Amino acid sequence: MKRHLANSYLVLVFIILYAPILFLIVYSFSQGDTMTNYHGFTWRHYQTLFSDARMLAIVANTLLVALLSSLIATFIGTLGALSINRTTKRVTRESLLTLNNVLMVSPDVIIGASFLIFFTMLKIPLGFGSVLMSHIAFEIPIVVLMVLPRLREMSTSMLDAAQDLGATTRQLLSRVIIPFISPGIFAGFFMALTYSLDDFAVTFFVTGNGFSTLSVEIYSRARQGINLEINALSGVMFLFSLLLVGGYYWIQQASQKRKHRKREVVS
């Protein structure tokens, strides 16, 4: 009886969580022009979407910013995690971590506004460059947080062994440390990618006039009212995020399996 109640509660929550998304996608196939009555199946809105040159350019921009910023943020963040991990003093380490988390907890609006002041003072033109730099900036802390736990798990004896066997700093990094922490690096990269694709507020502040990402474009179109092309877009994006989540899940499962296998070998 109790189990029943719990399950129906969960079903209700899941319905609420997914209803708006399904609603969007269902209407992306409707022949009408509003989200009120379903008028029969059509691919028309998808055709409009894929022939909308402006929208396609914006999608390309968004993906470019996301991929480029995540790559750079993963690189800098991993280096940052390595340096934080090497600190010996507790105070230094704690203050570095606190500084690292400032951008994680700051509201988007504050990040956006302060970056806008920053770029304006340095006379950096608003556009692709400023958006890219902002995205790198707010992605770095999550990469650090994803990589650090893996670094902590690494045993020092392994490093000592490598050094005793004559490995240079470079070899130590590329042959021992990086392979060991690579699951953390991947997770960090994925999180950075999501952060970038999901961001609206920061981009909105630093984007200027010429450059636009998907979120900003959706915002300006949504303010003008219903346009089923956006529904088609959300259908495509939902599929895309399903693939991303699937990929992420698969990587995690694979790394967990490897861990289990190793444990079995050890024991």
Place this chain on the structure above:
Amino acid sequence: MTNRKTWLYFIPYGLWLALFVIAPVALIIYQSFFDLGHHFTVANYGTYFQSATYLKMTLNSVWYAFLITLFTVLISYPTAYFLHQLKHRQFWLLLVILPTWINILLKAYAFIGIFSQAGLANQFLTFIGIGPQQILFTNASFIFVATYIQIPFMILPIFNALDDLNPAFINASKDLGASAWQTFHRVIFPLTLPGVKAGVQAVFIPSLSLFMLTRLIGGNKVITLGTAIEEHFLTTMNWGMGSTIGVVLIVAMIIVMTLTGDQKPKGGTPR
């Protein structure tokens, strides 16, 4: 490792810390002391603390963020609790997280359709005999949509806290004769409180600054701190006043963080 060379690795990260963490915070504080004519002044703070409009707006914003957080906790705790008892819980948890991967603006846009005059919500209200209501651009719709968006961010930390909970405690409590309610009230809830606190942190602060929702769903009736900042920076171009409100928001954030931070004693007592 040779110390001589490894500090080089710190340079990019250190530059990031200086340029994109320390400098922007310093700049927003600095900017808050300038008026429209670029004169150094504390007038912005004077205006803020003497103006009934600004103070009322701040109170309103905090009140709405509180309501959103409250509803989110009320919905998320049972969800996380029941979810944790399921067999393939990691998979179900993934399904909870999946909606957060959908762009927040698309979700807001979906609600514009659902809450519109002839939308799904009004069709339902007509069907059960209440008749169509104005739903979009009301305070209630703003709270509803904000709660909807924040739920996964609350479920996740609570779920993790439940996962960390040692089942031996629950068994011990039952063995000692506690009822199901007592076990929950005295053992499970206190031990998962850190998860709730983490969730409150993740929900309350963003709720103070959700400016796109106040525009798209709230119809500009609710003005949050975030809306005010956005308006000062991008519409009226009064960066000084915008920064002042920004500083207020930062202070609010610090207060929330200290209130919900874990007060574990700094001696390493086992938790």
